[in-house]
Amino acid sequence: MIISAIRQIFSGASVDFTSLVAQVLSVLFVIICILPLHECAHGLIAVKLGDNTPKWDKRLTLNPLASIDPMGALALLLFGFGWAKPVQVNPRNFKNPKRDMAIVALAGPLSNLLAAFVGMCILIPIFIFAPYNDFVIFIYYFLEYYVIVNIGLAVFNLLPIPPLDGSKILMAFLGDRILRYYYQYQQIITMVLFVLLFTGVLSTPLNYLENIVYNGIFDLAALPYKLFGVI
Numbered sequence: 001m002i003i004s005a006i007r008q009i010f011s012g013a014s015v016d017f018t019s020l021v022a023q024v025l026s027v028l029f030v031i032i033c034i035l036p037l038h039e040c041a042h043g044l045i046a047v048k049l050g051d052n053t054p055k056w057d058k059r060l061t062l063n064p065l066a067s068i069d070p071m072g073a074l075a076l077l078l079f080g081f082g083w084a085k086p087v088q089v090n091p092r093n094f095k096n097p098k099r100d101m102a103i104v105a106l107a108g109p110l111s112n113l114l115a116a117f118v119g120m121c122i123l124i125p126i127f128i129f130a131p132y133n134d135f136v137i138f139i140y141y142f143l144e145y146y147v148i149v150n151i152g153l154a155v156f157n158l159l160p161i162p163p164l165d166g167s168k169i170l171m172a173f174l175g176d177r178i179l180r181y182y183y184q185y186q187q188i189i190t191m192v193l194f195v196l197l198f199t200g201v202l203s204t205p206l207n208y209l210e211n212i213v214y215n216g217i218f219d220l221a222a223l224p225y226k227l228f229g230v231i
Contacts, residue, residue: 018134018137018138018141019141021138022138022141022142022145023141023145024077025142026141026142026143026145026146026149027076027077027145027149028077029142029146030076030146030149030150030153031064031068031073031076031077031082032064032068033062033064034111034112034115034150034153035064035067035068035072035073035082035084036061036062036063036064036066036067036068036084037062037111037115038067038084038108038109038111038112038153038157039059039066039067039084039085039086039087039108040059040060040061040062040067040087040111041107041108041110041111042054042086042087042089042104042105042107042108043055043059043060043087043089044060044107045103045104045107046087046089046104047060049094049095049100049103049104050093050094050095050100051089051090051091051093051094052093053088053089053090053093054087054088054089057087057088059087059088066085067084067085068084068085069082069083069084069085072084072085076149079197079198080149080152081152081153081156081197082153086163089101089104098171098172099172101168101171101172102168102169102171102172104168105165105166105167105168105169106165106169108157108165109153109154109155109157109158109165109166110154112150112151112153112154112157113150113151113154113213113217115150116146116147116150116151116154116213116217117217117220117221119143119146119147119150120143120147120217120218120221121221122143123140123143123144123147123221124218124221124222124225124231125225126139126140126143127140128225128230128231147214147217148210148214151210151213151214151217152206152210154213155206155209155210155213156206159193161189161190161193162182162186162189162190163186163190164193167182
């Protein structure tokens, strides 16, 4: 995010500062409003499935102070990926620990996809019907980045690598023997993940997946306009 803009400035490339400000504000909005939604979704589903730990920890809230991790928020601003304070869940309270933990893990990325869909539903009519002026362009940039950041968070969190949500979903399909090895090497896998992220090795496959999800959300949100021939 910001690091990319700084590189552009130092390389002599032109930077659209309207776009940059909209991008920063959209990321801040995601940090303050959507990361808490992501964690609250985990907590609500956990409680529904029988584990009251999130309720006892007072994590069933959209208060950003309960969810924001300073380092995770800074990483999201600087690099485009980040994290919040994870909601603590005790799988032993579930009837089916593996399955229910996977459902709880899936709730977070799904909340990001829902947030992206809502943003796209606002973005499309603005693009079609709003007058072309500086304010509308700024709002368009803001919503565009808002959608992109939410999709990026969903795809990133669905990677089957600890400690991301995707690893907990994968665990539901692993046998106990393989799961022991998975836990044994969890820290090494996590370190490798961050090395791959910071070196940009994962950028191409992640961007590919994000584009697929973006196009799917766009097609779904644009469907009513396509049916009536507006698009």
